[in-house]
Amino acid sequence: xxxxxxxxxxxxxxxxxxxxxxxxxxxxxxxxxxxxxxxxxxxxxxxxxxxxxxxxxxxxxxxxxxxxxxxxxxxxxxxxxxxxxxxxxxxxxxxxxxxxxxxxxxxxxxxxxxxxxxxxxxxxxxxxxxxxxxxxxxxxxxxxxxxxxxxxxxxxxxxxxxxxxxxxxxxxxxxxxxxxxxxxxxxxxxxxxxxxxxxxxxxxxxxxxxxxxxxxxxxxxxxxxxxxxxxxxxxxxxxxxxxxxxxxxxxxxxxxxxxxxxxxxxxxxxxxxxxxxxxxxxxxxxxxxxxxxxxxxxxxxxxxxxxxxxxxxxxxxxxxxxxxxxxxxxxxxxxxxxxxxxxxxxxxxxxxxxxxxxxxxxxxxxxxxxxxxxxxxxxxxxxxxxxxxxxxxxxxxxxxxxxxxxxxxxxxxxxxxxxxxxxxxxxxxxxxxxxx
Numbered sequence: 001x002x003x004x005x006x007x008x009x010x011x012x013x014x015x016x017x018x019x020x021x022x023x024x025x026x027x028x029x030x031x032x033x034x035x036x037x038x039x040x041x042x043x044x045x046x047x048x049x050x051x052x053x054x055x056x057x058x059x060x061x062x063x064x065x066x067x068x069x070x071x072x073x074x075x076x077x078x079x080x081x082x083x084x085x086x087x088x089x090x091x092x093x094x095x096x097x098x099x100x101x102x103x104x105x106x107x108x109x110x111x112x113x114x115x116x117x118x119x120x121x122x123x124x125x126x127x128x129x130x131x132x133x134x135x136x137x138x139x140x141x142x143x144x145x146x147x148x149x150x151x152x153x154x155x156x157x158x159x160x161x162x163x164x165x166x167x168x169x170x171x172x173x174x175x176x177x178x179x180x181x182x183x184x185x186x187x188x189x190x191x192x193x194x195x196x197x198x199x200x201x202x203x204x205x206x207x208x209x210x211x212x213x214x215x216x217x218x219x220x221x222x223x224x225x226x227x228x229x230x231x232x233x234x235x236x237x238x239x240x241x242x243x244x245x246x247x248x249x250x251x252x253x254x255x256x257x258x259x260x261x262x263x264x265x266x267x268x269x270x271x272x273x274x275x276x277x278x279x280x281x282x283x284x285x286x287x288x289x290x291x292x293x294x295x296x297x298x299x300x301x302x303x304x305x306x307x308x309x310x311x312x313x314x315x316x317x318x319x320x321x322x323x324x325x326x327x328x329x330x331x332x333x334x335x336x337x338x339x340x341x342x343x344x345x346x347x348x349x350x351x352x353x354x355x356x357x358x359x360x361x362x363x364x365x366x367x368x369x370x371x372x373x374x375x376x377x378x379x380x381x382x383x384x385x386x387x388x389x390x391x392x393x394x395x396x397x398x399x400x401x402x403x404x405x406x407x408x409x410x411x412x413x414x415x416x417x418x419x420x421x422x423x424x425x426x427x428x429x430x431x432x433x434x435x436x
Contacts, residue, residue, distance in 0.1 A: 009079075072400045074099065305355055
């Protein structure tokens with residue numbers, strides 16, 4: 001097959017345009033399977049790559065760095081699909097990503113694609129292509145799909161068993177040569193301050209063992225470790241491509257001391273800087289000076305709120321732990337960053353308006369989101385039906401309406417708090433605006 005992997009634009013482009021790691025990983029495996037593959041990253045490329053017209057367009061609804069907090073609005077994805085169809089009207093279309101995995105029927109209808117492949121995006125891409133080349137015509141492609149001639153899945157909102165994850169040893173190196181690698185960006189640290197700059201992306205371990213109910217985990221709750229040699233090969237390949245800074249997408253960097261200790265030891269002397277993300281508890285249990293010696297210049301913490309431990313979302317991190325972790329990172333010469341989440345259920349700090357003052361006094365840069373109720377999270381399962389008249393949402397419009405109603409009923413002015421938070425000098429978006 002000739003396959004074009006398509007990446008839509010999104011509202012986060014104003015901050016960073018990060019390496020589409022899962023798309024490039026799928027591209028590397030598809031090429032190893034004998035296919036001709038191109039990547040059209042519409043965030044960077046106005047027109048598709050040159051070459052023969054593809055037989056198949058594979059649309060990623062939310063690439064790896066957005067899959068944990070995937071957007072509910074599929075309009076930008078439809079725009080990307082329309083652009084691709086204008087260039088390649090004869091190509092078949094398939095969508096992959098969290099939307100199709102959680103609500104395949106609704107995603108088929110809203111996007112108007114011919115197929116949705118269910119599962120972890122890169123694995124679903126590979127398995128979906130294999131199914132199509134085998135002659136399977138079902139609109140929803142999934143793990144237990146029968147042989148060619150299977151009855152198409154038509155139940156909107158049904159979630160069949162996802163395709164299994166390809167073993168990490170089966171993956172070829174990501175196909176970095178298919179994209180303008182040097183144009184991808186993330187937060188980099190220059191003279192101790194964050195700014196937008198060229199950066200690659202690495203995913204050393206997939207999964208997160210913690211059970212925060214608001215969090216969508218595209219890689220599941222079981223930790224799957226990439227071979228260390230593979231991790232370093234990806235770092236080296238991106239460095240040769242002109243990227244001397246990396247973002248580790250791992251959700252809990254450092255959780256496995258032996259694994260991450262070996263990675264850090266082997267990163268020493270490679271002349272790269274990097275930023276990662278983890279939890280306060282892991283920072284407090286780790287000698288983070290080893291991270292700094294390995295090139296770590298910044299680390300994100302899932303802070304959420306100073307009173308998150310008192311909410312019902314199963315995150316037992318105290319205000320003191322967050323502050324101690326921030327200070328420990330600073331003492332090691334690592335710039336601390338904190339994720340803040342507005343609108344958690346029963347969040348006393350948000351309801352009382354304390355959260356804004358707390359953020360202003362935090363000795364860290366922070367990023368900000370309002371809570372979305374996303375299919376695939378326990379919190380959505382708890383609240384969505386009640387907010388949808390007693391039945392589970394069957395369309396993405398109903399899903400979006402669930403979040404709107406939740407915010408409408410929240411006992412605080414979330415939009416007002418967001419405006420005040422984004423005006424603070426330690427809001428990362430303001431640092432990016434000054435630097436860029």
